[in-house]
Amino acid sequence: MTNPPGGEHAAPHALITDEPVETPEQAAARQAAASKEAADTVMQAFGGVRGLIDTTAPGLVFIATFTVTHKVSFAAWAALGLCVLLVVVRLLRRETLKHAFSGVFGVAIGAFFAMRTGKAQNFYLPGLLYSVGYCLALAVSALSRWPLIGVMLGPITGEMFTWRTQNPGRLKAYTKATWAWVLIMGLKPVILFPLYFTGDVNLLGWLKVALAYPPLLLAMYVTWRILLTAPPPIKAEVPAEDE
Incomplete structure (x- = not known):
């Protein structure tokens, strides 16, 4: 019986696999990509920065106008006017109206309650x-x-x-x-x-x-x-x- 090349005590050959070993740089890049995808997904679901502004700005206009005028109807119409303006801007830019319309409906219902009862808090x-x-x-x-x-x-x-x-x-x-x-x-x-x-x-x-x-x-x-x-x-x- 013949010994394999290198003698009886030759070191065994290392196992060779087809799977590439991920380097630290590749792992960091993969993590960064996953982080960006998760962040983009969450932001897109809520309309991004524009969507947040569309749903918040009308309420700011209402309370600012009411603080100055102390008139419920004036403040309500100011908030509604801003909503309509935001919708028009999105139409001109051919952007989605989903978040703008949700703001319009919310403000319209609040304005109706406030003007119908004469109580600003009902907005x-x-x-x-x-x-x-x-x-x-x-x-x-x-x-x-x-x-x-x-x-x-x-x-x-x-x-x-x-x-x-x-x-x-x-x-x-x-x-x-x-x-x-x-x-x-x-x-x-x-x-x-x-x-x-x-x-x-x-x-x-x-x-x-x-x-x-x-x-x-x-x-x-x-x-x-x-x-x-x-x-x-x-x-x-x-x-x-x-x-």
Whole structure:
């Protein structure tokens, strides 16, 4: 029996695999890409900076106008006028009207309540009721394993609803993010409803403006952090069209 080349004590050859070893630079680049994708997904779902402005600016105009004039109808029409202006600007730029129209409807309902009752604080009542309903819907969706954050982000990521049946880690992440939204966004009605009942319109209005961005940005940040550690989305298969 002959010994292999190199003798009995020759070192075994290293195992050779076809899988490339990821370098630290490649890992950092992959993490950066995942971070950007998660951030872009969250921002796109809420209309980006323009969407945030469209849904917040009318409330600022209302309380600023009311503080100066002390006239409910004047403040309500000023807020509605700004909404219409935002819609026109988006039309001229051929941009989506989804967030602008949501602002118009919200302001229109609030303006109707305020002018009909003659009480400026009723401008904020529909929004407060919406906040409560939104939090309840989020909670119910999480309990029913149809977390709303996943429903909103699925079409944007291209996974649609594969996270429910094929990606349990992604379902867990969306459920966790949805509960985070319940807790964070639930702070607004908890803080603002007592002020509504006191009738202090100035404090209610300015505090609502102050709370417009911080809870929303915090909820978006928490969602981004959760998605960073979640499994990547499984893209939904699109059936080929028959030629």
